Amino acid sequence: MGREFIGAFEKWADHYDQTVAGEDPEYREVFRSYDSILEEAAKQARGTVLEFGTGTGNLTQKLIDRKLIVFGIEPSQNMRRIALEKIPGLEISDGDFLDFPDPGQPIDTIISTFAFHHLTADEKDRAVKKYHAFLADHGRIVFADTLFDTELEKRRIRHWANEKGYFHLLKDLQTEYYPLRSEMYQIFRRYHFVPYFKQLNQFAWLIIAEKKNV
Secondary structure, X not given: OOHHHXXXXXXXXXXXXXXHOOOOHHHOOOOOOHHHHHHHHHOOOOOEEEEEOOOOOHHHHHHHHOOOEXXXXXXXXXXXXXXXXXXXXXXXXXXXXXXXXXXXXXXXXXXXXXXXXXXXXXXXXXXXXXXXXXXXXXXXXXEEEEOEOOHHXXXXXXXXXXXXXXXXXXXXXXXXXXXXXXXXXXXXHHOOEEEEEEEOOOOEEEEEEEEOXX
């Protein structure tokens, strides 16, 4: 799950923070208002938090600043190294959205930013099913991630990237597994979550999915 992209993340780690800060014009729209997006996600977290795709620790620090207990999961060794340099003592483990160590206590929030789209449709489905069983009663999933409202919008964005000459971004849009909002809605409802969606920029949406016990 997403491990097919691990080589790209190992190479990206050392300039990831510059990219999300807007220094790479090709990805500027993807990460527009990046800090505000992380703030939006962090303020939705509560209790004990399991963070998938900690990356270089930017969201992690905001969660810790909110006095939350955070267990980090990150498959990229280079990303883990940078996160630990920023946040000494952080508990961060090798793992991914489907294969990760049990933190050994109930989890109230599962959170991730700009990572869940690396799963195929089947993997997304299996992950959400697993999270319903894993989360504490009345737990929640909080994702800030790239998705598209309609198939037409997805095609428009691809055309825009091509016209701009953003060919690395275009390759991402063609090879990664960016879902439609309706697809994510169906997955969450299938496993008894009540989802809420809020668009944050041209690419990124905030998704809050509340667990309902059955």
